[in-house]
Amino acid sequence: MADLRVNLCGVQLKNPVIPASGTFGFGREFDELYDISMLGAVATKGLTLLPRKGNPTPRIAESGGVILNAVGLQNPGVESFLENDLSWLKTKTKVIANVAGETLSDYGEICARLDGLVDFLELNISCPNVRCGGMAFGVKPESVREVTSIAKKNCPHTPLLVKLSPNVESIPANARAAEEGGADGISLVNTFTGLAVDIQTRAP
Numbered sequence: 001m002a003d004l005r006v007n008l009c010g011v012q013l014k015n016p017v018i019p020a021s022g023t024f025g026f027g028r029e030f031d032e033l034y035d036i037s038m039l040g041a042v043a044t045k046g047l048t049l050l051p052r053k054g055n056p057t058p059r060i061a062e063s064g065g066v067i068l069n070a071v072g073l074q075n076p077g078v079e080s081f082l083e084n085d086l087s088w089l090k091t092k093t094k095v096i097a098n099v100a101g102e103t104l105s106d107y108g109e110i111c112a113r114l115d116g117l118v119d120f121l122e123l124n125i126s127c128p129n130v131r132c133g134g135m136a137f138g139v140k141p142e143s144v145r146e147v148t149s150i151a152k153k154n155c156p157h158t159p160l161l162v163k164l165s166p167n168v169e170s171i172p173a174n175a176r177a178a179e180e181g182g183a184d185g186i187s188l189v190n191t192f193t194g195l196a197v198d199i200q201t202r203a204p
């Protein structure tokens with residue numbers, strides 16, 4: 001059998017296969033279909049401080065070979081994850097906890113709560129920053145640096161991956177800003193903004 005082990009920020013994974021955050025829940029449903037311990041790691045659904053119901057349905061639409069989604073960060077909240085999912089998931093494989101916030105202090109608090117308990121933290125910086133009129137944290141390098149630095153201060157014991165947005169002027173500039181803020185690694189990339197247009201009516 002081929003040796004597919006990889007070293008990610010000092011943590012050894014049995015292979016580099018990691019389902020993307022939000023496409024895999026916390027792994028339980030997929031574990032009924034196959035043994036998810038064969039995965040290198042699982043990136044969890046984005047975790048917020050408090051539970052979120054997400055957007056009203058429909059929130060996933062297929063269009064000409066692509067899928068548009070607007071789930072709205074439905075998740076049970078960080079405390080429920082710690083109580084109900086983390087111990088089970090750790091028996092299976094390495095855990096990458098995906099972190100989402102509306103404010104800088106949300107990011108800090110969630111990282112502090114998970115520090116040392118998971119194998120990696122992954123910052124979802126595509127969330128709207130309430131203080132900046134809803135512009136995502138991941139758009140401008142200054143704000144990428146700021147959110148990364150607050151997160152890193154709060155997770156000194158856990159490797160921090162910053163998940164960059166593709167919907168920006170310069171992905172390299174944001175990657176450098178994440179590095180300056182103290183990121184241990186980056187993950188590429190979050191959802192591309194999409195719009196399906198009906199060619200008959202020319203309306204979205």
Ligand SMILES: Cc1cc2nc3c(=O)[nH]c(=O)nc-3n(C[C@H](O)[C@H](O)[C@H](O)COP(=O)(O)O)c2cc1C
Pocket residue numbers: 020021022023044045046047069071073098123124163188189190191192
């Ligand atoms: C239904 C759905 C939910 C997602 N939820 C999250 C999330 O909670 N946090 C996050 O960082 N990314 C989330 N993503 C983004 C994916 O992790 C991935 O970055 C994105 O789909 C781009 O990869 P792709 O081009 O292979 O689809 C979600 C994507 C989908 C389709």
